[in-house]
Amino acid sequence: MxxxxxxxxxxxxxxxxxxxxxxxxxxxxxxxxxxxxxxxxxxxxxxxxxxxxxxxxxxxxxxxxxxxxxxxxxxxxxxxxxxxxxxxxxxxxxxxxxxxxDVNVAWGLLSEWIDSFKDWALDSTPSLVVKLLVFCVILWITRSLAKVVANLVKKSVSHSKMDFSVLMQDFFISIASKAVTFIGLLIGLSQLGINLGPLLTGFGVAGVIIGFALQDTLSNFASGLMILIYRPFDVKDLVQVAGIQGTVSHMSLVSTTIRTLDNQTLVIPNNKIWGDVINNMTAERVRRVDMVFGIAYEDDFDYAKKIAMDVLEANDMVLKKPEPNVRVHTLNESSVDLIVRPWVKTDDYWDTYWDVTEEIKRQFDAKGITIPFPQRDVHLNVVNGSAEEITTELKKSV
CATH class of the missing domain: 1.20.1050 (Glutathione S-transferase Yfyf (Class Pi); Chain A, domain 2)
Known part of the structure; x- marks a missing residue:
């Protein structure tokens, strides 16, 4: 049915x-x-x-x-x-x-969105333009204020009795400028009608997530703070860190830039520096130059010591106080080693090292002091055959 x-x-x-x-x-x-x-x-x-x-x-x-x-x-x-x-x-x-x-549906949705945007633009454009102008003015004022604050902080830390390092001064200047910029940006966003509460909460949550993801970076950050606080070196210091020797040219909280003696620029993470031995070669105003010269056993070492001391006394870069030191140091297999240790200003270290080494070699040669080199004497005990035959065979093999 x-x-x-x-x-x-x-x-x-x-x-x-x-x-x-x-x-x-x-x-x-x-x-x-x-x-x-x-x-x-x-x-x-x-x-x-x-x-x-x-x-x-x-x-x-x-x-x-x-x-x-x-x-x-x-x-x-x-x-x-x-x-x-x-x-x-x-x-x-x-x-x-x-x-x-569907073409009709898609076109209808697009037309509806366009109409909605037109209505929103007509209703909101005047107030939005005003808000954007206010936002731009706030950013301009913030930028100018950040420069003023940075200059004030620079004058304050550079004339402070606390004797801040250059690295610490740069850190305070950078933090002050960025803090003013951040506050100004928040004020500008609030003028656009953006609710800052959820935004700051989102920053906090994002900070936690980023913190877990960037643990090595945070380690560099912490190491950078320790370097700033304890000041093992400063800008323009000659250092040896993380197996690298060179001059400190720049430092941030994450990394330190080193310019090597052959003019290479190396960026080293701060945790590599803080976790290793830091050798600052320019921390003191004067340094001792350590040199070793070997002479033959047949030579008069007292005479050789006098020659070396005369060279030091004739060099204007060698300091009178502390007094230079020349001593017999080691009796090696083929030489008697003399240590030559003058004191110089830190800036004159390498010039003194090279000048003294060159002049002592010149004086030793001029005054008959021999600088030996390692050598071995081979004695042949002939059992079968003549020494002349064995010598001939050795020459052929060579």
């Missing part, structure tokens, strides 16, 4: 139901927006009631949209126009499905 249904009447009823559900969906959406706006101006004690109403409305809206979605599917099956309904469903649910790929 079949039930006869008038298809034309069914389509009309289906279209009527779609229109009714569509109108109710629009009404519920407007009610939800009104409740959301009302929640922003409601007292704390009344927010719970408004929130309950919003939750109930959202549940009803979900049920209605599901019914509208089923009705739209049935209408589409019978060839009815459902473009507006699909646009509304997408706008309210945000579900991306095959309907969005």
């Amino acid at each position: 079949g039930i006869e249904i008038d298809e034309t009447q069914f389509k009309q009823d289906l279209a009527t139901r779609g229109e009714q559900l569509y109108d109710i969906a629009i009404y519920l959406d407007s009610r939800k927006k009104a409740l959301d706006e009302r929640l922003n101006f409601t007292a704390e004690e009344d927010k719970g009631n408004v929130t309950k109403q919003t939750i109930a409305l959202v549940q009803l809206q979900k049920f209605l949209l599901a019914s509208l979605n089923n009705t739209v599917s049935l209408m589409e099956k019978y060839g009815l126009d459902v473009t507006d309904y699909k646009q509304t469903l997408f706008a309210m649910t945000g579900d991306i499905n095959a309907d969005v790929l």
Whole structure:
């Protein structure tokens, strides 16, 4: 037994139901927006009631949209126009499905967004332009104020009785300037209408996540602070750190830049420096130059010592106090080693080293003092054959 249904009447009823559900969906959406706006101006004690109403409305809206979605599917099956309904469903649910790929639906959504943007631009452009101008003015004032603060801090730390290192001075100047810039940026964002509470909370959460992800960087940061506090070296000091020798040209909280003696620029992480031995060769005003000269056992070492001492006394860069020292140091296999240790200003270290070495070699040669080199004497005990035959064979092998 079949039930006869008038298809034309069914389509009309289906279209009527779609229109009714569509109108109710629009009404519920407007009610939800009104409740959301009302929640922003409601007292704390009344927010719970408004929130309950919003939750109930959202549940009803979900049920209605599901019914509208089923009705739209049935209408589409019978060839009815459902473009507006699909646009509304997408706008309210945000579900991306095959309907969005429909040309009419996509064009309708795009047209709706363009119209919404035009309305927003017409309503908001005057106030937005004013806010942007205020934001730019605040940034300009902040930049100027940051420069003024940086100069004040620079004068303060450079004339302080606490004797800050250059690295520490640069650190304070940088922190002061960046702090002023950060505060000015927050003030500018607040003038644009951005709520700073969630923004700062987001910074805090992001900071925790970044902290776990960048543990090595934080280690460099902590090492940089320790270097600034204990001041093992300063800018322009000649140091040997992490197996690198050179002059400190720059330092941040993360890394230190070293310029080597052959003019290479190396950037070393601070944790590599702080975790190793730091040798500062220019921390003191004077240094001792340690040199060793070997002479033959047959030579008069007292005479050789006098020659070396005369060379030191004739050199203007060698200091009188502390007195230079020349002593017999080691009796090696093939030489008697003399230590020559003058004291010089730190800046004159290498010039003195090279000049004294060259002059002592010249004086030793001129006055008959021999500088031996390692050598071995080989004695052949011939058992079979003559020494001449063995010597000939050795020469051939060489």
